[in-house]
Amino acid sequence: MVVGEQTLQGQELKTLSINTIRTLAIDGVQQANSGHPGAPMGLAPVAYLLWQDFLRYDPADPTWPNRDRFVLSAGHASMLLYAILYLTGVRGVNPEYDKLGDFAVTLDDIKKFRQLDSRTPGHPEYRMTAGVETTTGPLGQGIGNSVGMAIAAKWLGEQYNRPGFEIFDYNIYAICSDGDLMEGVGSEAASLAGHLRLSNLCWIYDNNHVTLDGPAAWSFSEDVGARFKAYGWNVAHVTDANDLDALGKAYHNFLQNSERPTLIIVNTHIGYGAPHKQDTNAAHGEPLGEEEVRLAKKSYGWPEDAKFLVPDGVLEHFQQGIGARGRGLREKWTKLFAEYGKKYPELADQINRMQHRQLPSGWDKNLPTFPADAKGVATRESSGKVLNAIAQNVPWLIGGSADLATSNKTTLKGEGIKDFEAGSYGGRNFHFGIREHAMGAALNGMAVSKVRAFGATFFNFSDYMRPSIRLAALMEMPVIYVYTHDSIGVGEDGPTHQPVEQLASLRAMPGLVVLRPADANEVVEAWKLVMQLRDKPAALVLTRQAVPTFDRTKYAPASGVSKGAYILADAADGKPSVILMATGSEVSLCVNAYEQLKTEGVKARVVSVPSWDIFEKQSDAYKREVFPAEIRARVAVEMASTFGWSQYVGLTGTVIGMRRFGASAPIKELLKKFGFTTENVLAAAREAIAKAK
Ligand SMILES: Cc1ncc(C[n+]2csc(CCOP(=O)(O)OP(=O)(O)O)c2C)c(N)n1
Ligand SMILES: [Mg+2]
Numbered sequence: 115m116v117v118g119e120q121t122l123q124g125q126e127l128k129t130l131s132i133n134t135i136r137t138l139a140i141d142g143v144q145q146a147n148s149g150h151p152g153a154p155m156g157l158a159p160v161a162y163l164l165w166q167d168f169l170r171y172d173p174a175d176p177t178w179p180n181r182d183r184f185v186l187s188a189g190h191a192s193m194l195l196y197a198i199l200y201l202t203g204v205r206g207v208n209p210e211y212d213k214l215g216d217f218a219v220t221l222d223d224i225k226k227f228r229q230l231d232s233r234t235p236g237h238p239e240y241r242m243t244a245g246v247e248t249t250t251g252p253l254g255q256g257i258g259n260s261v262g263m264a265i266a267a268k269w270l271g272e273q274y275n276r277p278g279f280e281i282f283d284y285n286i287y288a289i290c291s292d293g294d295l296m297e298g299v300g301s302e303a304a305s306l307a308g309h310l311r312l313s314n315l316c317w318i319y320d321n322n323h324v325t326l327d328g329p330a331a332w333s334f335s336e337d338v339g340a341r342f343k344a345y346g347w348n349v350a351h352v353t354d355a356n357d358l359d360a361l362g363k364a365y366h367n368f369l370q371n372s373e374r375p376t377l378i379i380v381n382t383h384i385g386y387g388a389p390h391k392q393d394t395n396a397a398h399g400e401p402l403g404e405e406e407v408r409l410a411k412k413s414y415g416w417p418e419d420a421k422f423l424v425p426d427g428v429l430e431h432f433q434q435g436i437g438a439r440g441r442g443l444r445e446k447w448t449k450l451f452a453e454y455g456k457k458y459p460e461l462a463d464q465i466n467r468m469q470h471r472q473l474p475s476g477w478d479k480n481l482p483t484f485p486a487d488a489k490g491v492a493t494r495e496s497s498g499k500v501l502n503a504i505a506q507n508v509p510w511l512i513g514g515s516a517d518l519a520t521s522n523k524t525t526l527k528g529e530g531i532k533d534f535e536a537g538s539y540g541g542r543n544f545h546f547g548i549r550e551h552a553m554g555a556a557l558n559g560m561a562v563s564k565v566r567a568f569g570a571t572f573f574n575f576s577d578y579m580r581p582s583i584r585l586a587a588l589m590e591m592p593v594i595y596v597y598t599h600d601s602i603g604v605g606e607d608g609p610t611h612q613p614v615e616q617l618a619s620l621r622a623m624p625g626l627v628v629l630r631p632a633d634a635n636e637v638v639e640a641w642k643l644v645m646q647l648r649d650k651p652a653a654l655v656l657t658r659q660a661v662p663t664f665d666r667t668k669y670a671p672a673s674g675v676s677k678g679a680y681i682l683a684d685a686a687d688g689k690p691s692v693i694l695m696a697t698g699s700e701v702s703l704c705v706n707a708y709e710q711l712k713t714e715g716v717k718a719r720v721v722s723v724p725s726w727d728i729f730e731k732q733s734d735a736y737k738r739e740v741f742p743a744e745i746r747a748r749v750a751v752e753m754a755s756t757f758g759w760s761q762y763v764g765l766t767g768t769v770i771g772m773r774r775f776g777a778s779a780p781i782k783e784l785l786k787k788f789g790f791t792t793e794n795v796l797a798a799a800r801e802a803i804a805k806a807k
Contacts, residue, residue: 132158133414139193142227153191156382172440173204176245187256188291189237202432204245218244240589254297260288261303262559264315272540285314292330302552307375308346311536315375316368322382326399348376355382471648477507484634486665493656494598496634498523500641513568514544522570554582561591573597574613586651587625595653601753603659608778618757627652632701639675678729685717692747695721700751706792747806749798768798
């Protein structure tokens, strides 16, 4: 049965619009011959009503700072988002998110779903498509991000609102699936959001009873509502996703709750009315196939042969709904913000700078410099000092630790600096609790909200948050990770707490800046560099134990950090017989060896290598200057996996590193056992020279 044009126009506009979302998703997936049509089909009414009637969002400016955020945590349902972005006419923006362009998603883009260079990649990607608030796909990350967004919104409101000037009062909505709620990060994030009583946060759970493998019940049987109530959430139920009244009541229920986050559990049917499909779970994660596409369209009263059909009136319907409503809200806000700027020019300036990821002028004033000191100071200690100096000049530098703030030295001190906690949202010190993964995900959500966010833990536990680090790198978010206790130097805590392979694995991640400074003054330079990053996350890898502060009148200045690797000490004629290279705490071993060799008349060079990735970006000429090809005698020293060092020492070079896990013992014994002594470096240097001859 082909439904004629007239019948279509006779349908209620709401249903027509909802079914347009559904059929666009079906056709996009079918054309790509890959993707998930099921979730968009089930969720279409949920997304429709939210956007059309509730979301405070102006499609004409997806960068409006006070817009409500919509996160599709179930990123595999990306066609739902693309259909909405197209139908509501969301404008495009450039990758820096500071200039408006044409449309974020056109019908043509939907036809190119999942194709190379299209604006409709398989999963929603920040920076690729305007209107995508964060990259989702790895389940659990989007809802984790949403907690960071809600944190940022609360913080911004507390920091910048003034009587009569509610500059920031936006809400965060996230759609999540069974998978989102099964993943551990989702649970950590929900626990944190409940604890912080983030009443601006609303998760909408697509309770469709299926996952890819089959019925969700095969692997998921807990009472989700009871779990969230126990977390301190407000829980609402909608028994049928097609019941727009019930959905509307649930959204109102969220908006009226000022005490706690809200979970709306929505029962959806992944099928479309065709009885033989409704009760099976077959193929909901793959294209329907031509025949099923027809049956689905038929059940929606759609012309079975039409593809990518957008019936007359649908685009206008959205323009008259969210388009008009959103424009009004944004225009009102723009006027308010202009008034605010007159009354509070300094605050408005801060907001503008933050929105463009610019630092305040004088952000680096009063940075410490550290005098030479043979006993020295742990790099975590010097980092704490530098962080505090910068934080005084950058009001929106905020963050905290996963329960290790006193160890990580990340506590911000100073007049008026408080903790961020439930009911007191202006604080700058965060207690993420023992939830590294949720911290990582929340940091991403904070960073997309434009605050400058940092998070800290023991370096070894960076593994617990790695999936979120990866998304920060993919999204080009300037999140700052402060990782202390960076090696077997941890000592007695033993191999469970001693990182070995983490440096190599993080160095392998595209876009992530990894810095392991050698002394206090390298720490200063490292922080300077990190603060100026606008589109890269950075990991500062810091020691627990003291390291000497080098005499910079004798050795090269620490500003060499900005090149990733630099000659710290050299032969007088610049023609050494051996190059000793190291990062972090091992640089001093090389310096000691260098001094000893010097007394013996052996010419050595010490290269400090705080960052491989930054060094790789330098010119070939600079790289050759640091590592001249003709000098074959090379020794690298690092208390970590040797993986990768051959690119600097060459196949015949020596690496003093870790080829096994560490051990529990006092640090002195460990250094001896694993060969991190001046004597061992000396021996390796002599051997390397002999071999090169
Ligand atoms: C971390 C992670 N693991 C696995 C996947 C692959 N994956 C995509 S969708 C999905 C599960 C689908 O079930 P559900 O979450 O209930 O979503 P629905 O299919 O019902 O929309 C899986 C396992 C993923 N995207 N992320
Ligand atoms: Mg499901």
